[in-house]
Amino acid sequence: MVEKRLGALPVAAEFLRRLDVAGIVDEVCPGGASSHLTHGQVIEALVANRLTSPAPLVRVGDWARTWAVEEVFGITPDLLNDDRLARALDAIAPKLEVIAGTVGARAISEFGIDVSRLHWDMTSMSVHGAFPAEDQDERYPLIACNGHPKDRRLDLKQVQAGIAVSANGGIPVYSRVFDGAAAEVSQVVGAMKDLRAMAGTHEFLMVADSKLVSYSNITALLQAGVEFTAPVPAAQIKDDVYAALDPEQAEPVDWVPGRDEGKPEAERETYRVLEDLHTLTGRRKSDPLLTVRRILVHSTAVAAGQQAARAKRLAKATEDLDKLTAAAGGRHYKTREKIVARIGVVTAKRRVTSCLRWQITQDEHGTPGLARHFDQNVLKAEAAVDGWYALITSVPAQKAGPAQVLIHYKGQGAVERRYHDFKGPLAVAPVFVQHNRRVAALIQVICLALLVFCLIERQVRRALGPEQTTAGLYPDNRRVRPTGRMILDLLDTDITQTRWPQT
Template sequence: MQKASDSAPALASFSLDALPVINHFLEPLDLSTVLEAYLPPPHPRRRVPPVQAIGLLLRNLLLSREPLYGIGAWASRFEPSLLGLPPEGSGLLNDDQVGRALDDLFDADRSSLILRIVVTAVREFHLSLRRFHNDSTTVSFQGEYREADGRRVRKKPTLRITFGHNKDHRPDLKQLLWSLTVTADGAVPVHYQALDGNTTDDQTHIATWNLLRAIAGRATFLYVADSKLCTRPQMRYIQGHGGRFLTVVPATRKEVGRFEEEVRKHTLPWEEVLRLPHPQRKEAPPDIFRAYEDPEGSVEGYRIVWFHSTEKEKRDRQQRQEMMDRAIQELRDLNDRLASPRTRFRKRAKVDEEIRRILEECPASSWLEVEVGERVEESFRQATRGRPGPHTKYRRLLRPRFQVTWRPRPEALTEAEKTDGLFPLITNDRKLGAKQMLRCYKLGQPGVEQRHHNLKAFHHVAPQYLKSVPRIEAFLCVYFLALLVNALIEREMRRAMKRRRLPALPLYPEGRPCKRPTTQQIFRIFEGLMVHQLTTTRGGRYVYQPKLNGLQKKVLRLLGMRPQAYRISMG
């Protein structure tokens, strides 16, 4: 920013973007007060208090995630008061200031801090706590992270960044497990856990459920999660403490095999419970769901309701055909290798082993019948060295050659098609109807998956540019706060559109209509808004406020804001 002098006027320009919108939603959370209660007071040698540094980092994650070394340059573009900084605050920022603030956040009682903010959000935004959805993902790291072995730092245990089942399909990278729980009302995050990279999902649900009970103040809410919840200890715990759960029955349970065998042998009285539009093509037939409750239930005595989806039936058949096609192609490639004059498959056992590997990896062993044909190849070679002549003797060589043939198993394919499109849900709620169960899982669970998408695609949780494990843990806490604010803005916009019966807003490029606005789309229309201050040679100051267009004003009104929020007072 240029400074005024006696010889020339000075013009100071600051970006606003969506900062007034973010601050509008941070204010009811009383974030600064909560951070002041848990973070240490400003140190005389620290130029930026930790509360201001964490608030700045949160706003940065919401707008445009920058590495810590570039956060000072990023902050200098904006009007300092909108970042919660004093007029000269942006010039004092550097990665060391923010890093030390993350150390302070690691040392604080982050669980109580998050709980207090979430309880405030529930109260101020009137969030419904009748149903929660939980799911997990992985945060991948590039590097050795040799010190991330769970050692204690400043008397507190740290996380182990290590290898595990990577949900980003990057088994070559180390990771942490990220578990997130959201409300059914707007998919607003209310709880998260960052866990060791080799932690399995079935170890997380009891602790998560206990904390949700503290947030809701009761145990009667419905807890919805993926199939890792379907273990006897976890379901017994929730049932024994007066809770309700809903989850998918994993294919490894005996109840699944028993019911699929029943479906293959008998025709069951399925009942249609729901029709949903095709997820991708409007002109395509709807996805029709039928339900049948297993009278035997689970071995623990819980209800199991089976559902059949017409779209899932198509996907199952397509997936099976793709697996068979891949297996056939690999078998063809194997035949080419077997026919090569320099083939290494000289023994039947080695050929059988390769076929077994192909059918297990695809997998297609149930639907393809594979046979190995064997013949003897005759060849002749000189018995002695030298140039061949009329009296040269030859040796007769016999080598086995193999050829693989295959054909589909019609009976097995027919049996497999009978169970296409099926999936089971299990619950301990005796009053929950089949349609309610389906809607709770099918329409609610994608909300938490969308928040994981926001975490990775919008807030860019990876790659991580930090090496200190305590700072990484604290940074993930700030990421949770960013997801919380993101979801609150999105929820408020969609609720307002529903109240005013607005089918869509022209938020897409070229003014195309958007039926379900996201926070990213809302932020995009405020990009480029700036405020300018001209200081004359005589000390006079003139502030030029941004001019909002009709769409920007309409969005602000839907969010409960007035256009005056973009009139900035500059000192």
């Protein structure tokens, strides 16, 4: 008898069958059958690998021998060697967008996913290796340095991925791989066109972050008739606009964040909204003005966070300035110039330049000193804008009032949670692959795994009924909403292992 792990393999195989991943890959990328294994079969095995035993892409054959891959997928483990995996990744690399779009459309129709609202965002992943520019294939996403990597690994080069998830279940129906140095603001129009083609005759609302808000992007979205909602970059609205607003005159929003549902009403975050118009101008004088709805949002939690951050900054600045005041005229700060230089360091580090008022004094002996205070009028003006931010949208007022626009935008957290799954349970990083075309193909494979991961979560929650909760997942037996990770972990317990007769 040979013991093999079964885990979530049968579940993964069933979802892959319903998505027809192997059939789609083999139709788009024919060939590979001479090695007794089609490209589609290899890609399905890689997806199953990410779902059951995510790790850097090495020794997949050993995984297949330990797990019941042959019994569930009909694939001989020895065929999943590094060379065969590389050839499959090379084969799908030129067709990644077609594969992603076709599988996404299949998921929409097969599982009845509502795509009337889609949330779009991008993230970056670190790639281990030198990847000199001259050795990369320019036909595929390039591995490059990113000035603002999401994982803060400034020592590594990056590749980026963008996904669009449905508001219905947070299903990543669309994914695409981008250059490591690609600007997010420049990818919105391409994503919009792809999503529009995928949605077909269905209208959809595109929700994104502030990278969507540029004159060229808004122009393209309005011309295409695609409705959108996104936050306005802070630099585009002056504080005077918010300072003139009164939260008490704004409309209360009947919505409670999930994290606050169990709290007393007085402790919950509350939102209020107002509406006016926002105008965007192009770079050229001949560019027409674009006017869209603007929703001004006040959040008590955001206000409290900003107040706490300001108090912390002022406390730290006060501590630093007290030390400087005591040391002024001493060994380290004998001259005016040294005191001024230190003030510049403190104000920049603690971000109190706008409110700090200071002057250098001098006693009868010519010893310099420091007198300073915080301008209360400036601090009061800063406090007046606490909690406010703005959204813009092209959704007509008769379809969604200001409160509903905010509720739509609040669904943006779904895409952030999927990136957490992308980099957590599916272990997208670290990436150890030799060529940039294979890196792009591997990232797309992991996006397919994310799709299956989310569909499993959605189907289980739907089967649980309206509450979507169950007991038994934690030792204290409390009822929770099962996540994809919980479900896969539960399927991988000892009771799901089986024995197969050796042949």
